[in-house]
Amino acid sequence: MIVGVRFFLGWRTWAATDNTDNAETQKPLYTMKKTLTILAAVAVAVSAQAQELSNFRFGRKPIVSPEIQNDSVTFRLKADYATTVSLYGSWLPGYSGKIDMKRGPENIWSVKVAAPEPEIYAYKFIVDGTAVNDPSNVLMQRDGVSYLSMLLIDGERSENYKEANQRGTVTHMWYDSEVLGLNRRMTVYTPYGYEVNKKVKYPVLYLLHGGGGDEEAWTSMGRAAQILDNLIEKGLAEPMIVVMPNGNPGQQAACTLNLPVKDINFRDPAYAGIYVKSLCEEIVPFIEKNFRVIAKPESRAIAGLSMGGGHTISASLTYPEMFDWICPLSAAGSMTVEQATRLKNAGVKLYWIGCGNADFLFEGSNKLDATLTEAGLEHTYFVNDHGHEWRNWRLYLNTFARLLFK
DSSP states (O other), X not given: OEEEEEEEETTEEEEEEEESSOGGGOOOSSOHHHHHHHHHHHHHHHHHHHHHHHGGGTTSOOOOOSEEETTEEEEEEEOTTOSOEEEEETTSGGGTOEEEOEEOGGGEEEEEXXXXXXXXXXXXXXXXXXXXXXXXXXXXXXXXXXXXXXXXXXXXXXXXXXXXXXXXXXEEEEEEXXXXXEEEEEEEEEOTTTTTOTTOOBOEEEEEOOTTOOTTHHHHTSOHHHHHHHHXXXXXXXXXXXXXXXXXXXXXXXXXXXXXXXXXXXXXGGGTTHHHHHIIIIIHHHHHHHSOBOOSGGGEEEEEETHHHXXXXXXXXXXXXXXXXXXXXXXXXXXXXXXXXXXXXXXXXXXXXXXXTTOTTHHHHHHHHHHHHHHTOOOEEEEXXXXXXXXXXXXXXXXXXXXXXX
């Protein structure tokens, strides 16, 4: 009896056999003719799989979109049967502006616009009233339940949003939450060299998303991994681990996993502060058990945007000796002078507030600034243009991350 495994390398055939008969019977299982037939079949199968994607463009000239040239950007879309096509971009005033596109040869619609300032933007096409993403652009972002085509305009402000030469690792981790009664997922960034330098321990930044986001928001929309990679590679930030949990207590993980969502009545007093409790009493210990971290307040930072800014404020007040570095961004939260005084006495090393002057939560940030000032808690209040949007939150991370753990 012969049990054989045959490997094909180029035009050569190799047979591995386990022979329970005599050596006379150890002959190739297939003739060369059959071997070539099998090789041809494999080639056809591989070719068919490759064509599964390329068929859509077979015989067509590739469409370049967006095409960035110096101070302009050209967008293109092939829409054979469309009657109207327009461009929507997040850089346009009021997030509602549209620019009409013109039909050209081969029914390729196009428009050339002035390049916006260096930053990352989202855009889409409106085809006869229906929004579609750019099929020629592989750069995408996910914001909640929406996928968006991405435009990156290169420049000083956006240079850290691109891929660095020395890149860290982004991992999805699952943990059991007794507080929330769920098996949940978080995203963890470890810096370049973490897997090699086995004896090195690192400080940790707990980075929280806003309402409508999840554990992937900061790596998708926020470019957190690219920002940290670039800052660390340039020596502008300390190497650190970044933990990005899911801040929706009823969710196990991002909606893309299509897992059941637990119904939680947040008006029930029993659920007051439940997520912050899980964050500080479950997630922090989980990270300190499973990663090489420096488990001390001076090596823990917490930051978050919008809802996550509220979680940041709440966590720092409920567990005042857990985090020495606190950064609420466009925060939905407040505190009293007495609470700020307790934080001051706890020895906070950095309290950094960021908010845009067009943000609907700007007044809340102004009040937080005033409260900290009255309590005598030294802090930084970073105010810039624009509103409640990712272009601000990326800038804030790119700014305060340089100050942590120094």
